Amino acid sequence: MVESNPPDGFKPLFRTSPFLDHNGPFFYRENADGTFVIGLRIQPKPPNARAGAHGGLLMTMCDIALGYRTTRSQTPSPMLTTASVTTDFAGGAKVGDWVEAHVDVHKVGGRLAFANCYLICNGERIVHASAVFARTGDRPGETAPTGTGA
Numbered sequence: 001m002v003e004s005n006p007p008d009g010f011k012p013l014f015r016t017s018p019f020l021d022h023n024g025p026f027f028y029r030e031n032a033d034g035t036f037v038i039g040l041r042i043q044p045k046p047p048n049a050r051a052g053a054h055g056g057l058l059m060t061m062c063d064i065a066l067g068y069r070t071t072r073s074q075t076p077s078p079m080l081t082t083a084s085v086t087t088d089f090a091g092g093a094k095v096g097d098w099v100e101a102h103v104d105v106h107k108v109g110g111r112l113a114f115a116n117c118y119l120i121c122n123g124e125r126i127v128h129a130s131a132v133f134a135r136t137g138d139r140p141g142e143t144a145p146t147g148t149g150a
Contacts, residue, residue: 003040007098015068023057026064037073038065038101040095053093062087062129063119065101070115070133073105078124080133081112091118091126099126111135 002052006134010027015117019024020026040061042053063085099121104116113135120129 004043004053006039006041006109020064023060026061029074035069035103037107038068040099042095042097042099044095050092053097053099055087055089058089058093058099058119059085059087059128059129061099061101062127063131065103066115066117066129066131067133069103070105070108070113074108077150078108078136078138079111079136081136082131083112083134084132086131087127087129089126089127091121093121093126097121102145109135 004025006027007029009029011029011057013024013026013028016024016026024040028036029037029039038061041107042057044051045104063082066085067080067082071080099119101117101119103117106116111134115131115133116128117129117131119129
C-alpha cells in the first residue's frame with residue numbers, strides 16, 4: 001500500500017462520501033487568496049493496465065474540485081448540479097504520484113455556473129476539464145467555510 005501522506009499544508013478534504021472514501025483519500029490546502037486546491041496520492045487501487053491512475057479517477061477528481069470550488073466561491077453557497085464536464089488528457093499519473101486540482105471559477109450566474117480545472121502532476125498539467133453547472137438554488141443559511149473562497 002502506498003502511503004497517502006500529503007505534502008505540507010494539506011489536510012483531509014472537508015467533505016466526503018463512501019464513493020470518495022473508496023477512491024481517496026482526498027486532501028485540500030487553503031491558499032492565501034481564500035481559494036483551495038484539492039490533492040490526491042495515487043494508490044494501487046484500482047490502477048489501469050499500465051499501473052497508473054485510471055482516467056475515470058482523474059475525471060472524478062476534476063468533477064469534485066470543480067463542484068466544491070464553484071459552490072464555495074459565493075456566500076450563500078449555491079446548490080449546483082453538474083450539467084457538463086469536458087475532459088482533455090495530456091498526460092497521466094503513476095501509483096505514488098501526488099496530483100493537485102487547481103480550479104478557476106469563471107462565473108456563477110442565476111441559472112448556470114462555469115469553471116475550468118487543471119490537474120498537475122510532477123509540475124506538469126496532465127488534465128484539463130471544463131464544467132457547466134445548473135444552479136438549483138442556494139443553501140439556506142449556509143455560508144462558505146472560512147478560507148474556502150467566500
